[in-house]
Amino acid sequence: MSYEPSYATMRLRDELDQTAVVFHPLEEQYRNLEEQHEAGTLGMWVFLATEVMFFGALFLGLGAYHIHYGPAFEKASEKLNWVIGGLNTIVLLVSSLFMVLAVHYAKAGHRKHLMTFLGLTALLGGMFLVLKGFEYYTDYRDNLIPGWRFDDQEWVKEGLTPEQVPQVKLFLIFYWVMTGLHGVHVTVGIIAVLVLLVLARRGTFTPVYYSPVDVTALYWHFVDTVWIFLLPMLYLLGTHTLADLHIL
Amino acid sequence: MTEKRTPSVTTYMIVCALLIVLTVLTVTVSFFDLPGIWHVVLGLCIAAVKGALVVVFFMHALISSRVTWIVIAVACFWLCLLLMLGLTDYFTRGLVPFMTGH
Numbered sequence: 491m492s493y494e495p496s497y498a499t500m501r502l503r504d505e506l507d508q509t510a511v512v513f514h515p516l517e518e519q520y521r522n523l524e525e526q527h528e529a530g531t532l533g534m535w536v537f538l539a540t541e542v543m544f545f546g547a548l549f550l551g552l553g554a555y556h557i558h559y560g561p562a563f564e565k566a567s568e569k570l571n572w573v574i575g576g577l578n579t580i581v582l583l584v585s586s587l588f589m590v591l592a593v594h595y596a597k598a599g600h601r602k603h604l605m606t607f608l609g610l611t612a613l614l615g616g617m618f619l620v621l622k623g624f625e626y627y628t629d630y631r632d633n634l635i636p637g638w639r640f641d642d643q644e645w646v647k648e649g650l651t652p653e654q655v656p657q658v659k660l661f662l663i664f665y666w667v668m669t670g671l672h673g674v675h676v677t678v679g680i681i682a683v684l685v686l687l688v689l690a691r692r693g694t695f696t697p698v699y700y701s702p703v704d705v706t707a708l709y710w711h712f713v714d715t716v717w718i719f720l721l722p723m724l725y726l727l728g729t730h731t732l733a734d735l736h737i738l
Numbered sequence: 739m740t741e742k743r744t745p746s747v748t749t750y751m752i753v754c755a756l757l758i759v760l761t762v763l764t765v766t767v768s769f770f771d772l773p774g775i776w777h778v779v780l781g782l783c784i785a786a787v788k789g790a791l792v793v794v795f796f797m798h799a800l801i802s803s804r805v806t807w808i809v810i811a812v813a814c815f816w817l818c819l820l821l822m823l824g825l826t827d828y829f830t831r832g833l834v835p836f837m838t839g840h
Contacts, residue, residue: 528803535806539813546817553778553821554828560775576765580758587754590796594747711796718788721761722781726768729777 515699527701534705538712545716548671552664552723555657562650562657567727569634570665574625575725578618579717585614586714589683589707596700601690604703608687611710615680622673636662665724672720675713682706745795753795760788 520526556563588611595603633639636659645655686703689695695703745753764784768777793799799810 531802532805532809535802535809535813539809539816542813542817543820546820550821550824554825556778557775557825557828564777572765572768576761579761583754583757583761586792586796587750590750591747594744594750597744708797711792714796715789715792718792719782719785722764722768722778722785726764726777726781728768729771730765730768732769 523698523701527704530701530705531708534708538708541712541716545668545671545719548664548668549719549723552661552668555660555664556727559654559657559660562654563661564728565645565648565650565654566658566661566665567725568730569632570725571625571628572725572730574621574628575721578621578625579721581614581618581621582714582717585611585618586711588614589710592686593700593704593707596690596695596703597697599697601693601695604695605687605690608683608690608703612680612683612687615676615683618676619673619680622669634662635666668720668724672713672716675716679706679710679713682709744798744801749795753791757788757791760784 516523517526520529588607592604592607592611595607629635630639633641633644640659640662642652642655645658646652650658683706686706689702764781767780767784772780793810799806
């Protein structure tokens with residue numbers, strides 16, 4: 491004698507397991523997918539709030555030392571490659587546009603557009619890292635790495651006093667730490683977007699279940715916002731002239 | 739929760755164009771011969787506008803739930819506390835004479 495309810499045959503239940511459960515994974519603690527989506531989004535916002543504090547402390551340190559060591563910091567900032575810094579800002583902004591369009595099309599259930607824009611986002615993220623890598627190479631070439639490739643005399647010739655040279659090093663350490671940490675965040679973002687791309691290809695996302703795309707997009711936009719603030723705080727402290735274009 | 743209207747593709751494109759224009763403006767400002775800290779002040783003001791555009795339009799802050807608004811407000815509050823108390827400390831060091839015997 492079987493106690494199994496008769497309204498769903500084993501085969502139908504198997505099918506349901508393969509479709510409803512796999513494509514719309516609803517965790518048991520939520521009433522519906524909308525509630526689950528909202529909890530996921532909120533969780534990402536809380537994480538981003540901690541990231542604001544993380545980067546905020548670095549910005550505070552940079553700002554405080556800039557107020558104390560203004561002339562040295564501005565001189566050092568003028569040596570940074572603002573052309574690539576500015577280009578990279580635009581690359582990240584456009585990647586953010588693509589990411590938000592990916593969310594838009596995920597919500598609309600347009601799988602091809604979703605995949606295209608996820609791919610473009612990852613591509614621009616990669617382009618950012620390549621440009622950053624080239625910029626690091628120019629920094630290496632121009633002796634801007636304290637402790638490895640750095641020449642105190644060059645800075646004295648530039649008109650700084652020997653006492654100001656350690657301040658230049660301090661600025662450059664801020665530059666390396668902050669852009670490096672930001673680069674790590676971009677790398678994590680690219681990996682997340684590529685995972686989304688694979689999932690989208692498998693048809694995981696539907697108009698009712700697309701929260702991973704939405705949540706990853708929040709992270710991506712945040713990383714973009716950090717760079718928006720890094721540009722004026724690192725690259726644009728001093729006064730530029732068109733002659734600076736030779737740094738490429 | 740009632741469904742709130744999401745921005746259109748055109749809105750996203752206009753916001754992105756605006757962000758790029760503001761980036762060009764930020765770089766242009768650095769060519770002006772301004773005294774001391776003004777490059778950073780102006781640059782950060784423009785960056786704040788850009789950040790707000792990203793948060794409001796790209797991160798859908800306006801159409802998020804109210805509890806998300808609280809998280810955003812609290813994050814801004816914490817950041818203000820960090821920056822204000824931190825800078826107050828740095829600005830006022832040495833103003834108070836060192837107490838002898840301590």
